[in-house]
Amino acid sequence: MFEILSKEILAQSVTKFVVHAPYVARKHKAGNFVIIRVNDHGERIPLTICDSDAQAGTITVIAQTIGKTTKLLSLQNAGDSLLDVAGPLGNPTPIHNFGTVVCIGGGVGTAEVFPIAAALKSAGNKLITIVGARTKELIILEKELRSISDEFFITTDDGSYGTKGLVTNALGSYLKKNPDVKGIYAIGPIIMMKAVSDFTNPLGISTYVSLNPIMMDGTGMCGACRVSVGGETKFACVDGPEFDGHKVDFEELMTRNRSYMDLEKVSLDRFNEEQVGHSCKGGVREAANA
């Protein structure tokens, strides 16, 4: 069992947990993820490790509530335990000194960018960070990223914070003035990673993306996470999760990620109904006790 030591709600439907997982903490490097299972009937889901403390034996994970499992996770509190945490999985991000590097985080992908940005900064890079989200409430880790960045930009789709527009707009204006950028890390929704990769491809700037395909074991066993990269089939869990954004077949990834959408909805609806049932029963009991 892996105890949750603290919980913090970062934004609507985005939750941060610090979890006791000493073996994982001991080996964690930027870019790694864990596979977790909340309970005995649960599914295995991958979560990026955002931070770790080897001394304290803890890791930090940030999850966005999307389906049943992430919703169940969001309802866990400090003192509760996750049944399974396995990792650190995936290859660590290769950290180079590019000179100037741009890190782009979209939505909850910002949580995945943070440890990479920190590592790139430590490696001597001039760090430019762009964080994008649909709206102001969904911007996370602003303070943390701002403090390590040489330049920091925010974009929101609705203009409620930072510059109105997409991360590619901010990237475009930065590159116009600073064409000597040699490396870009983009992590966020597939559509964003695709847009960034399409934008930088003609400019010839190396662009790394971290892929989030459907995953089950996370150890190279099932092939659910297979992605086409440069015409070859790769497993994101053991060959990735980071790949050259200019070579990734994003369309295929989007299609594959929709494979279980209908069943995911069945599962979430059932869970929501159960939750309603639980709170009703709770209400009755409280009323009886009153």
Next chain:
Amino acid sequence: MPNALKPSERMRIPRQHPIEQDAEARRRNFDEVSFGFDESLVSREMLRCIDCKEPQCVEGCPVGIDIPGFIKLIVEKDYLGAARKIKEKNYLPAITGRVCPQETQCEAVCPIGKKHQPVAIGKLERFVADYERLHNAFNGFAVKDKKKEKVAVVGSGPAGLTCAAELAKLGYNVTIFEALHAAGGVLRYGIPEFRLPKAILDSEIENVKKLGVEIITNFVIGRTATVDELMDEFGFDAVFLGTGAGTPTFLGIPGENLPGVFSASEFLTRVNFMSGYRFPEYDTPVKIGRRVAVIGGGNTAMDAVRTANRLGTEKSYLVYRRGRGEMPAREEEVQHAEQEGIEFHVLTNPVRIIPGNNKWVKGMECVRMELGEPDESGRRRPVVIPGSNFIMDVDTVILAIGQRPNPILQATTPGLDMSKRGTVVVDKNCRTSRESVFAGGDLSRGGATVILAMEDGQRSAAAIHDYLKVGREK
């Protein structure tokens, strides 16, 4: 007194057949297909053994079980004694009694089989193992000589469990590291409930723990700790690698990454390991269409197609590029599949998987094959019949064309020699190119059987014992 029977009289007793769940009923449920022998079937079958002076069956058994010895104990109605006799060589008899290909091993060399059918050794083994389990009678073995050395066993499949059990019995401190959240390896993620119920697997694993073996789950060797760290930081004196061959291979044909195309590993792991057949009670979804094609002719293919059928398909096809006679699957599994209504399309090979409007699989283009000259495996090579292309109307394709070892160990263990096929190179004592590191099972064989993995586990344990003894005597 039954012992008074003459060999000729024994041979006249027909081989007993196990009670099986009716094919029509079982093709839609996950309950075990075979109920095995009951006591009355056992009491007839046991008389068929003529107790040969030089028993071939023991030679035919990869782990060398004293087969006539345990059958004699059955005759004496000492079923627990018989189970203990088996456990001298095999710690997982309830498993091997179910999944071992006895027809090509112990039973293949039984002399009764020359004129009649061989003694049903596997079913007798299963009976006594189940008897012991139902009477909760196994309490480990007394260890006389407790050792100070620690051995790490990587992987909790049949090779790892056997190696761990043997070493624990010799008095070593043994820890099994399992990457997934539950122990059993292929026995849990691969073999379906209807062939090997999880309750039986659980009980066999508990028996290994009763020998003093510790099992740590969620621990991925190569990631959570490397093999070198196990020795240098965690203080293990030797390491056995038994991580199997779980990484699926793909055909490399167009359309293979479409949604609706699964590796058998993914499909079976969802259903078996994650209990996906009980979705949404269990959270892991399994998607199965109306018409499913499973590609391959091995035991994994049979498991996958029979599992798909049980999830309620309209049509379940098995597509294999050679003939029925060339299938590597056990005959019993092939027959069970046929009885359950699986349609076999042999001498057929897919060349392209076709997407529908929603990008989900809509069909599969295949070619017909014929058998040419024998290839290096000795089987006749399948050759494409030109112009024989046709389209199969399927919406799910499951690939069961073989697995290779997981690449993580190779990538994280310097100096560990691997073959071109990705298997770990070992000598006849399961020693790898790294000192104090041993390997066996599918990791070194590249896709074999449970019992051969167990043989390697046994052999490795003996080799590790020898290796550590030398250190002690220095």
